[in-house]
Amino acid sequence: MKNSPPQEIGIGLIGLGTVGGGVAQLIKEEAARYERSTGKRLAIRRVLVRDAAKAKASGLVAADIVTADPDAFFATPGVDVVIEVAGGIKPTGDLVRRALNDGKPVITANKSLLATHGPELFALARAKGVHISFEASCGGGIPCILALTLGLQANNISGLYGILNGTTNYILSQMANAGQSYAEALKGAQALGFAEADPTMDVSGEDAKQKLCILASLAFGARIAPDKVPCEGIERLEKVDFNYGAEMGYAIKLLATAERWPGHQWVCVQVRPCFVRKSALIAQVQGGFNALSVIGHATGHTMYYGAGAGSLPTASAVVSDLLSTVSGVAGTAFANLRFAPDLNEEAPVVNTADTESPFYLRLKANDRPGVIAQVTRILGEHGVSISGVLQHTVAKGEAHVPLVITTHQVRQGTLEKAVAEIEKLEAIAEKPVILRIVELPA
Ligand code: NDP
Ligand code: HSE
Numbered sequence: 301m302k303n304s305p306p307q308e309i310g311i312g313l314i315g316l317g318t319v320g321g322g323v324a325q326l327i328k329e330e331a332a333r334y335e336r337s338t339g340k341r342l343a344i345r346r347v348l349v350r351d352a353a354k355a356k357a358s359g360l361v362a363a364d365i366v367t368a369d370p371d372a373f374f375a376t377p378g379v380d381v382v383i384e385v386a387g388g389i390k391p392t393g394d395l396v397r398r399a400l401n402d403g404k405p406v407i408t409a410n411k412s413l414l415a416t417h418g419p420e421l422f423a424l425a426r427a428k429g430v431h432i433s434f435e436a437s438c439g440g441g442i443p444c445i446l447a448l449t450l451g452l453q454a455n456n457i458s459g460l461y462g463i464l465n466g467t468t469n470y471i472l473s474q475m476a477n478a479g480q481s482y483a484e485a486l487k488g489a490q491a492l493g494f495a496e497a498d499p500t501m502d503v504s505g506e507d508a509k510q511k512l513c514i515l516a517s518l519a520f521g522a523r524i525a526p527d528k529v530p531c532e533g534i535e536r537l538e539k540v541d542f543n544y545g546a547e548m549g550y551a552i553k554l555l556a557t558a559e560r561w562p563g564h565q566w567v568c569v570q571v572r573p574c575f576v577r578k579s580a581l582i583a584q585v586q587g588g589f590n591a592l593s594v595i596g597h598a599t600g601h602t603m604y605y606g607a608g609a610g611s612l613p614t615a616s617a618v619v620s621d622l623l624s625t626v627s628g629v630a631g632t633a634f635a636n637l638r639f640a641p642d643l644n645e646e647a648p649v650v651n652t653a654d655t656e657s658p659f660y661l662r663l664k665a666n667d668r669p670g671v672i673a674q675v676t677r678i679l680g681e682h683g684v685s686i687s688g689v690l691q692h693t694v695a696k697g698e699a700h701v702p703l704v705i706t707t708h709q710v711r712q713g714t715l716e717k718a719v720a721e722i723e724k725l726e727a728i729a730e731k732p733v734i735l736r737i738v739e740l741p742a
Contacts, residue, residue, distance in 0.1 A: 309340050309380050309626050310343055311382075312345060312373060312383070313346070313361075314383065315349065315383075315386035316349050316360055318610070319618065321358065321360050322611035323618050323619060324347075324360045325360065325615065326612070334623060338626045338627055344365065345365060345379050346373050347366045348368070348373040350368055370391075370398070374398055374402065380404065380405075381406075381407065381626075383622065384406060385410075385436075386410075387409075388413070389413050397421070401428065403428050405433070406425070406431075406432050407432075407433045407436075407625065408434050410434075411510040412510055416510075419523060422643075423642040425634070432634070433622075433625060433634070436621070439511070439590045441607045442605065442606040442607075442617075443620070444515065447594070448518045448594065450633065455596030455599055457520065457560070457595065457597075460512070460515055460516060460593070461556075461595075462556045462557070462593070463591050464507075464515075465554060465556075465609075466489070466588035466610070467489040467494045467503070467507075467588070468554045469553070469586070470489040470492070471534060472554065473587050476551065477586070489502070503533045504531070505556075509531045515592070516567065517644070520558070520567055520647055523641045523647060524646070529571065530570045531571040532572040532573065533554070534554055536731075541735070544662065548688070548690075549578050551575070551576055551583040554572070554573050555574040556570075557738070569649060572736060574737065576738055580740040581593070585605065588609050589605065589606065589607060591604065593740060593741070652713075653711070654712070656709050657709065657737060657738070658687065659737060660704065660705075660733075660735040661705045661719065661732055661733070662702055663722065664703075664728065665702075666700060666728075666729075667701045668727070672689065675703065675722055675728075676705075678718055678722050682717060682718035682721075684714060685707060686705055687707060690705075691704065700729050716734070
């Protein structure tokens with residue numbers, strides 16, 4: 301007896317850029333394996349883009365399935381699942397709502413949309429009896445959402461420490477190790493397809509912040525809104541910070557951190573460039589790679605590492621969500637586990653001013669007698685205890701020299717108050733750079 305052909309799963313794909321192109325490539329090249337593992341055949345039925353001519357010319361999918369008309373896209377028969385890899389909030393949010401309202405599960409890589417409209421979209425999906433899968437929204441190819449929602453569910457999680465943006469990690473690595481300037485390194489990250497359409501999202505820390513909100517919401521079973529998260533990017537770092545860091549045994553990483561306040565439900569979330577010891581595992585994460593350290597009460601420290609951006613790594617996460625959707629695993633997890641942000645209250649967020657840490661402080665100061673004394677006097681008056689001072693000579697003719705001070709553990713708000721006073725000194729040029737010093741496992 302002849303076997304009947306496998307059931308086809310029709311896919312509607314919104315976006316055919318870096319990630320969408322990777323999705324189309326994987327579905328084409330791995331078709332036989334996916335059919336063997338799910339027993340179903342995947343077929344991209346329609347692709348929605350803005351510039352149809354460009355997508356048709358790409359050769360990534362058959363030209364006759366490409367459209368720039370959302371109505372034509374949604375009218376396509378036989379679409380069982382919608383993949384959104386277009387990015388942005390408008391009009392993409394409306395496209396996602398339309399898919400959910402049509403009763404289609406949605407797979408998305410769009411952290412901007414989820415961080416800002418996640419609870420509403422999750423609730424809509426639930427009301428329509430479908431699900432949203434979003435592994436690609438955080439950590440590119442690293443299955444960190446799977447780890448947090450399923451693999452670590454036995455744990456009470458106390459902290460997340462992540463390098464969650466490939467572009468900035470690439471820039472920091474190139475500045476530290478290849479002597480590139482900030483501008484050269486950013487161009488490199490764009491050429492590699494890591495950067496957002498607007499790279500300000502990356503370098504300002506916004507992208508990492510959106511991912512942190514998604515991950516921390518899952519880890520702590522509470523909503524965390526991006527506007528509650530203090531965020532600082534890498535734009536103000538200079539070569540001198542890398543040099544002084546190296547001299548003291550530190551690397552600079554843009555860390556997205558979410559820590560549960562000991563003994564409370566309160567969480568402290570922030571994104572900022574930090575010094576981490578060169579011996580720490582997270583300091584080894586170079587280039588476009590990402591890593592997420594998770595501290596669980598039973599596991600202790602676990603760390604998830606891999607390509608955090610780029611076409612195929614991100615497509616891996618999208619297509620894995622697709623396969624989990626086809627097998628029913630994704631829908632069951634979404635319907636039955638209580639981790640999704642629409643089911644949880646907003647987390648009480650601790651003011652970062654009240655948290656404590658050691659810090660690195662870099663000032664640009666006039667090279668003349670008494671300046672260090674003025675600065676250390678102000679720190680002393682605020683009760684900030686200094687652990688080290690470094691000042692190297694600079695080329696003749698330079699009006700200012702970098703003055704580097706490291707502190708013992710101090711309340712962040714107290715240090716910021718002292719720095720605000722220091723900033724007003726006539727001998728100090730520019731706003732000082734403050735980096736948190738974070739101790740993470742080796
Ligand atoms: P690209 O800019 O490379 O591609 C975007 C695609 O979406 C293009 O085909 C574009 O069409 C299409 N598109 C954009 N807006 C619309 C719209 N309103 N309607 C229809 N089509 C639209 O982006 P990426 O592939 O890099 O990123 C896509 C998503 O994946 C974003 O949410 C991003 O944050 C996320 N992501 C990206 C990663 C990466 O490494 N690049 C990693 C992880 C997540 P056209 O070309 O015609 O304008
Ligand atoms: N622009 C993002 C990054 C893409 O650089 O990490 C991955 O989300």
